[in-house]
Amino acid sequence: MSRLREVLSGRELSIVLALVVVVAVTTAVNPSFLNAQGVHDLFLNASIIALLAIGQTLLVITRNIDLSVGSVMGLTAYLSGQMFIADQGTPTIVVVLAGMALGAACGAFNGALVAIAKVPALVVTLGTLYVFRGIDYGWASATGVHQINADQMSPSFLSFGSGSVLGIPHLTLIALVALVIAAYALHNWRSGRELYAIGSNPHAARLAGIPAGRRVFTAFVLSGALVGLAGVLHASYFGTINASVGTGKELAVVAAVVVGGVAIFGGSGTVLGAVLGALLLTTITGALPILGVPAFWQRAVDGAALLLAISLDRAVMLRLAERLRKERSLRRA
Amino acid sequence: MITSLQRRKRAALAVTSAGLVAALIAGCGGTTKGSDAASDSGGSGTEKTADPNAPIKEGLKIAFLPKEIDNPYENIVDKGGIAAVEELKGTGKEVGPSDASASSQVSYINTLVQQNQDAIVIAANDPNAVAPALKDAMDKGIAVVSYDSDAAVDARQVFVNQADSEDIGRSQIKMVSEQIGGKGKIAILSATPNATNQNTWIEYMKDELTKPEYKDIQLVKVAYGDDDDQKSFQETQALLKSIPDLKAIVSPTTVGISAAARYISSSPYKGKVVLTGLGTPNQMRQFVKDGTVKEFALWDPEQLGYLAGYAAAALASGQITGKEGEVLKAGELGERTIGKNGEIILGPPTVFNADNIDDYNF
Numbered sequence: 001m002s003r004l005r006e007v008l009s010g011r012e013l014s015i016v017l018a019l020v021v022v023v024a025v026t027t028a029v030n031p032s033f034l035n036a037q038g039v040h041d042l043f044l045n046a047s048i049i050a051l052l053a054i055g056q057t058l059l060v061i062t063r064n065i066d067l068s069v070g071s072v073m074g075l076t077a078y079l080s081g082q083m084f085i086a087d088q089g090t091p092t093i094v095v096v097l098a099g100m101a102l103g104a105a106c107g108a109f110n111g112a113l114v115a116i117a118k119v120p121a122l123v124v125t126l127g128t129l130y131v132f133r134g135i136d137y138g139w140a141s142a143t144g145v146h147q148i149n150a151d152q153m154s155p156s157f158l159s160f161g162s163g164s165v166l167g168i169p170h171l172t173l174i175a176l177v178a179l180v181i182a183a184y185a186l187h188n189w190r191s192g193r194e195l196y197a198i199g200s201n202p203h204a205a206r207l208a209g210i211p212a213g214r215r216v217f218t219a220f221v222l223s224g225a226l227v228g229l230a231g232v233l234h235a236s237y238f239g240t241i242n243a244s245v246g247t248g249k250e251l252a253v254v255a256a257v258v259v260g261g262v263a264i265f266g267g268s269g270t271v272l273g274a275v276l277g278a279l280l281l282t283t284i285t286g287a288l289p290i291l292g293v294p295a296f297w298q299r300a301v302d303g304a305a306l307l308l309a310i311s312l313d314r315a316v317m318l319r320l321a322e323r324l325r326k327e328r329s330l331r332r333a
Numbered sequence: 334m335i336t337s338l339q340r341r342k343r344a345a346l347a348v349t350s351a352g353l354v355a356a357l358i359a360g361c362g363g364t365t366k367g368s369d370a371a372s373d374s375g376g377s378g379t380e381k382t383a384d385p386n387a388p389i390k391e392g393l394k395i396a397f398l399p400k401e402i403d404n405p406y407e408n409i410v411d412k413g414g415i416a417a418v419e420e421l422k423g424t425g426k427e428v429g430p431s432d433a434s435a436s437s438q439v440s441y442i443n444t445l446v447q448q449n450q451d452a453i454v455i456a457a458n459d460p461n462a463v464a465p466a467l468k469d470a471m472d473k474g475i476a477v478v479s480y481d482s483d484a485a486v487d488a489r490q491v492f493v494n495q496a497d498s499e500d501i502g503r504s505q506i507k508m509v510s511e512q513i514g515g516k517g518k519i520a521i522l523s524a525t526p527n528a529t530n531q532n533t534w535i536e537y538m539k540d541e542l543t544k545p546e547y548k549d550i551q552l553v554k555v556a557y558g559d560d561d562d563q564k565s566f567q568e569t570q571a572l573l574k575s576i577p578d579l580k581a582i583v584s585p586t587t588v589g590i591s592a593a594a595r596y597i598s599s600s601p602y603k604g605k606v607v608l609t610g611l612g613t614p615n616q617m618r619q620f621v622k623d624g625t626v627k628e629f630a631l632w633d634p635e636q637l638g639y640l641a642g643y644a645a646a647a648l649a650s651g652q653i654t655g656k657e658g659e660v661l662k663a664g665e666l667g668e669r670t671i672g673k674n675g676e677i678i679l680g681p682p683t684v685f686n687a688d689n690i691d692d693y694n695f
Contacts, residue, residue: 033574158619162598240562289568
């Protein structure tokens with residue numbers, strides 16, 4: 001019984017319910033929303049943002065944040081384009097690894113400033129948001145390559161981005177693999193549990209002998225590598241790259257993570273929740289034009305959905321805290 | 334002790350007066366330069382009549398301000414413009430904001446005014462948001478030319494239009510009608526809901542559809558992809574899903590048409606739904622070759638920039654003032670007559686298909 005309640009009160013379930021409602025309403029209005037192609041599109045649209053959300057969750061759990069994700073993603077997407085300009089036959093795997101390496105390097109830069117120089121992550125990554133984007137623009141104007149088009153990339157890279165296995169897009173498979181690994185590591189590995197401890201109470205974590213600096217640094221590097229991967233996937237998915245790829249993505253990612261129930265002040269939340277949050281938000285964005293919401297209102301509805309999710313969450317949390325307090329006082333009496 | 338103090342005082346006085354003299358000289362220099370600029374503005378201001386035989390001044394400083402700095406289409410336009418300016422022995426440069434929001438260009442205009450540029454060539458993100466800053470620039474004697482997307486009529490001297498807006502709108506309908514056999518439902522995938530150029534074309538497209546030969550074509554929806562890849566993708570998906578018998582999508586924006594082409598090329602809709610509109614040959618080459626897109630159109634953006642560059646130089650040199658009927662000499666493009674509301678038209682758009690796409694590289 002208590003186990004059932006534990007599962008039911010889980011944040012993931014409420015997101016799944018919200019998702020079911022959105023999909024059901026939209027499908028009622030337009031049945032093709034849920035045909036094979038429709039489901040394919042839903043997962044495809046959420047895959048890249050889900051990868052970013054997994055990386056962001058690792059950081060938010062430790063009471064950190066990375067606002068530079070959009071810029072890092074833009075930089076790695078642009079890198080993959082440049083690699084194809086240098087040699088159109090560059091193997092896909094080389095591009096993917098190079099993108100992840102560049103992303104990890106950007107993450108290491110952020111991580112070093114946060115973990116070693118002890119500057120708050122919000123400040124560091126707000127700074128690098130502009131620095132990395134500046135490098136991206138600088139690179140584009142120095143080489144005079146403002147845009148890289150589909151016909152300049154290798155056909156295998158493009159079909160990698162748009163292809164699928166048994167109806168599941170490659171991008172979604174990659175996001176799922178990342179999700180499973182991250183969820184397992186966070187749940188079972190000692191270092192994974194330590195990330196929660198660091199976010200829950202940094203002082204206590206340090207006193208307990210957890211190497212907080214090293215763990216946070218590693219989280220930044222891993223998150224950076226995932227962002228780098230997302231950038232390369234963006235390139236292969238859209239087939240058109242310029243220096244502004246990923247602009248504004250940081251807010252969408254933080255929104256997905258928060259909607260997914262990861263506490264913004266660290267210490268709790270799961271990657272599964274964050275990925276479901278990403279899926280919910282992109283599904284809403286995809287459903288609005290089908291429901292016929294006028295273009296001018298779509299963003300407002302997006303924002304309202306976010307506010308609603310957070311307020312509901314807050315209300316539930318307050319009630320839960322109240323109940324726990326009552327139970328405790330009863331026990332004491 | 335006393336002498337040394339006095340000496341120090343004297344030294345201080347000498348330094349101070351030297352500084353004062355220097356400041357005065359600098360001040361005078363500033364004033365002279367300022368009055369020069371003022372007489373210049375009298376020369377090229379709207380009050381003065383045009384002198385068609387005035388020589389193009391050498392060393393003109395002309396700045397190109399696109400909607401956003403990495404807008405691939407406008408980058409090409411600006412390249413053509415800068416080439417024209419260099420041909421006229423001036424210096425051209427391209428500056429611009431990183432996002433295409435309504436007010437993002439204002440601070441750039443103000444900076445260009447402070448830098449005493451001779452002319453500003455702008456593609457306005459919003460006709461009214463940039464108007465006060467541009468009027469301010471014109472008051473200071475800076476020539477203002479708009480291209481691609483017009484600013485308010487009284488906030489610029491000439492508007493260099495790629496093609497007659499009416500021609501563009503009507504030719505889009507003609508192109509799509511030929512490809513779908515003059516019958517069926519079509520939708521438009523535009524940029525932002527408040528883009529001047531897009532909305533004008535869409536109005537003419539709607540007007541063209543009222544003609545009897547297009548009575549079997551229905552425009553069922555106008556969607557907005559905000560010139561963003563992901564948004565354009567999702568809007569395309571929504572169009573295809575919500576209108577099952579959709580015959581064609583017309584996307585008169587380069588970002589929209591390439592995102593839509595990318596989605597359709599890897600979906601079951603490939604070959605079933607016609608996609609056409611305005612795009613660059615480089616962007617669309619892949620999709621023309623794989624059969625997703627049969628035909629689309631665009632004018633040569635480098636020529637557009639070239640024309641805008643010449644117009645800016647002619648304005649700054651007093652050759653033209655932007656009045657209807659004046660003639661602009663535009664180098665290798667020949668002559669163009671200024672039309673109503675200071676509009677100069679480049680010419681009809683070029684249609685690209687599998688046969689000719691490899692002849693173009695932009």
